Amino acid sequence: MKASSVQEDVFQAGVIGAGGAGFPTFIKLRGSYEYVIANGAECEPLLQCDQQVMLHDANRVVEGLEIAMTATGASKGIVALKKKHTQAIPAIQKAVKASQKAIDVFTLENYYPAGDEQVLVYEVLGRIVPEGGRPADVGCLVQNVQTCVHIAAAASGRPVTERLLSVHGEVKQPKTLKVPIGTPVQTVLDACGGVKISDFVVLSGGAMMGRLIDLDSYTGKTTSGLYVLPAGHPLARKKADSLERTLKIAKFACEQCSFCTLFCPRYLLGHELYPHKILQSVGWGAQVCAETITGAYLCCECGLCGALFSCPLSLSPDRYNASLKRTMQASKIPNPHKAKVKDVRPDRSGRRISVTTLISRLGLEKYDQAAVFESYRLMPDKVCINTAEHIGQPAVPAVKMGDNVGEEQVIAKPASDTLGVPYHASISGTVTAIGKHFVQISV
Template sequence: MEKNLIDIIAQSGIVGAGGAGFPTHVKVNAKAEYVILNGAECEPLLRVDQQLMAVETKKILEGLKLIKETVGADKVVIALKDHYTAAINSFNGLIGEYEGFSLHLLENFYPAGDEQVTVYEVTGRIVPEGGIPLNVGVIVSNVETVLNIYNAYYEDQPVTDSYVTFAGEVKNHVTMKLPLGMTVGEALELAGGVTVDGPYVVINGGPMMGKHVPLDSKITKTTKGLIVLPESHPLIQDVKMDISKMLHIAKAACCHCSLCTEVCPRNLIGHRIAPHKTIRFASYGHLCDGSDTPMIAFLCSECRLCQYACVMNLQPWKVNHELKGIMAKQGIRNSLNNAPESAHPMREYKKYPIKKLIANLGLSKYNVAAPLTELPKEIDHVSIPCGQHIGAPAVPCVNVGDTVAKGDVIAKPAEGKLGACIHASISGTIKEIADGCIAIEK
């Protein structure tokens, strides 16, 4: 009996490992001309994707081949940065065996891994405002997602772990494969513990778009980095600044130079997002442009680059975030869907270098290697969240006292809802089902 890739992906609980966790079985249930592997590793300090591409090259190529055949694509493009030498060499040694496959080398700029930016870089096509890559015949997939597809199809392995880079104020800068459901605090101990004296903050994800999380939060399918910084670090203080305080500062400090818009990656591919207009709300209470609407805030990806182009360190992205929340509460949805015909004519000269960004963020001393490392000890307890993906949380299908093996299904998507299966990340006994989590102990 022929295997059905879409069913296998759904049963294996595979979601986008590098973003918000969109269920992959829905994404690949489509037809596309291009499949793009997003190997840019968008955020500074993270190392997962570049290392997996170098080490698991054959599996990733085979996973891409499966997607290509399923969606009927003509071309598979591996988009990765031109300084990922080990990964490039590994791919060059094997890619000739795969028809329609090619490499696309990206410059080291931020945010090269934004999927809409990646689509433009590779194909020259512009995803419409508020749209997705499929609108222009493209499916984009994260490196670990493709590796998970290979493991599910060929090795019957569902998603039970996530690769995570440890960076910042930790003893050991490493990348490890962690079982889902262990706490952030426990994970940091595996990296030798925190080295900073005094209060600190942990960022789940990258320094630009990651979330500040407590030590008891859980490792999930989308966790790609844990970055520890002193609470006094400017990056932490910037994110914590209250919107009202920022608007008060902007009212006095914004010189309306539009540098924020000059570097906005979505603006540079032709979208109407204009951070300098939304920051005008601080001074004038409106956009001062009758041809635009506050709805342009919906087009903001909140990459935060606008802040680091601003000579006054203002935060247009935070205004966009606030506006999106206000409009959502009023039931207002994005209706901007222009399909730009061309990108900004000077776009090539406005790409923001990663090294410059890292320096601006005050993170240069943390920009070091984080090699793949085995877990230093066996994990004997986890508490696995049922909501690790876009859509409704999965519904537990086990009971307290049940014995489960690693890889067993412990929660399934709610009937008729978008979701993904959840699997046991260790073998043991179900100890508790509470607060949206399923606890397992060896």
Template sequence: MALLDKIYNAGVVGAGGAGFPTHIKLNCKVEYFIINAVECEPLMHTDKYIMLNNGEEIIMAVEEIGKLVGAQHLVIAIKEKNTKEIKHLKAIIETMGSRITLFTMGDYYPAGDEQMMVYEIIGKPIPEAGIPLDVGAVVSNVGSIVNIYDAMMDKPVIERFLTVAGDVKNPTMIRVPVGISVKACIEAAGGSTLKEYAIIIGGPMMGTIIDDHEAEAFHIKKMDGSLIVLPKDHFVVERKRKPIDKIINETKTACIQCRYCTDMCHRYLLGHELRPHKIMRNIGMSDHDEAIMKEALLCCECGICEIYACPMGLSPRLVNVHVKKELYKKGIRPEKGSLDLDVRDMMAYRKIPSYRLISRLDLLQYYGQPIDEHKDLIAEEVAIPLKQHIGKPATPIVAVGDMVTKGQMIGKVERNEMGANVHASIDGTVTGVTEKITIKSNGVVS
């Protein structure tokens, strides 16, 4: 069976971002195939763990994908500070005689943003509203590469490695079945040290926040990489939960038009016409210059503008999110820009040092937390979302009462559709089919 078909059958999606279906992404021919192993969000360790424990699989899969996409250059991007991982991968590359090269990046945020990464590696900025393919590259997360290797072995995506960190008794790396509850993952780390807490699913800059009482109802998806437990009154939590009406009122009363949000924005620095300070002025002055507002569509929501740049503690990112939603309601979408971009001269000097960012986020007490060796979790019940990716949800192909086995397809998309197949992550009986397929274990571990 062809590699793309194996990837489609296995339901592989991007493991480090929004979950772009991989059989669609890799249906191309490019000059550069780039593996994102940077993991620039604070407190996350999952990709580093994968590199140290699945190095051979990564190198083998990258070589095969390189043949598939016809890439002349196979590049693993990794932070230069990750010396142990670099040494490990270099040894494997040499032993296997691989043509893969390592590209080391500084310890800054957002080094893991694919637009920054592509520019640093190949020297070409991606156009506005564009993708790496526009400049002859395709990028995959290191976790996706391991899933592709499994797909080569006819194994579907049914498990996920997770970092569980923050205010937990035993910060831990765990391997879990897709669909396990967030609560079970927190308990695997010994539970929280706090009576009440919030949980960030993903990184503190771009992750989703839920409360402790919601943890049982939220379930791990294919692209989740970490859980970070914090006090409910922590700066990061309160900032992400600020109501939009309060954000807009603060913008109207406190924005001083210093333009730091624009000058620190890496999309702007890459040459894109994204000027958050002008959008803030539009909001603050109750203007509705649609040409200015449409610039918000280029925002990647990295959070530098609100966490690091703004001296007034305002939230240009959340303003952009609000503006984007309003534009989408009107059917307005971003338009792809020109390849002829002028990268701003100051870009090299406006990369955010990770340690300073962690300090701004008030997360220093968790920096360098020792992470226990991984443990495998067994779930008595899983609830597997039919939509774990960009695109359309999978269509259920099982019904309540059906017996399913681990690895069996339970949700399907057609081969050419923007979506991904979904598989049972445990043996058991289907007890619910809604937007999630719920499976109750039969007590047999396979």
């Protein structure tokens, strides 16, 4: 297979990072790397879709990894998953053994955020990504395991029309389901036997980095999981806090204990990121120190420094940093932090946060149970596909109202000369609504 055709296949198939960020995969495959790491760390509490992909689709995970290695000239591949994935490990080992390529299996301890690209690269290879850099800067490409499956499908001419996601919390039966892109959240919850309580909220993505969504929302290419929580659950309440209120309190109530910094995974990697100093600089009327506040550019928004874990006052430097980062980006303030780091902080290994501890801190123990894998594909009678889910410019709808479309047909294309990917019909049906950033198809 020619390397150039892989990027084109992956572009045409609309593959984006399935792990959350949604970066177009064909761009990453244009680079050259020494290593490709298939990321199966799945560090968000409770989520189980990636471990199920590795268990039930191990061959295609490895096939996608091999294709990525060939396309980028990487001589070594690694599947990184957790020691606790006791069922997935032998499945992946078997698939790796059958490969002609130099691929290893690496097992990680159960801590958060093991799946963060920079943390993963350090754990697996001992290489530290420079400040403001990417794994590519140290010769690595990191792809989520479900993205690997999508790469393998793309190489066979099949676009992204479905993904696995896991459902947790107050549903009758927590499940891991194969869901067409754009499936109504309500349909997914119904497939889990429905919700057991009347007053609830739905959290999409992960307990730490996810966000509350409306019940009439739809799943997407990056939806890895749904949590159904009582509306009064502490996690739900923290997620529901308004950004304005959170920022106001964070700036003025901080007592500078520095716990937020001490547990920050990027600080622990040796980067000059100090959330407590950022709050001090912008909140206490202290002279604003550009070097300190631009450190927010180094934040991966994992949430560990904030109200969900570190801060004894339930402040949210994480949300503050995220907001600051967007403001600086919008104002075109450059990131001055580019240092190469020689070593991690000496106390890093003792400060890694176990997911078990995190589950307890988040009040999720009750929901820490198996999300039973279902091999069938959900059959919604309607899908609504977000055509702006990726990083880049939204794709432009390429169908019109009333069109009959077949599954896998292109329904939106990137505008010329913009960063983007096409989107495809995930079910066959009739186009019943089109918006600026969505196409709805009904059976």
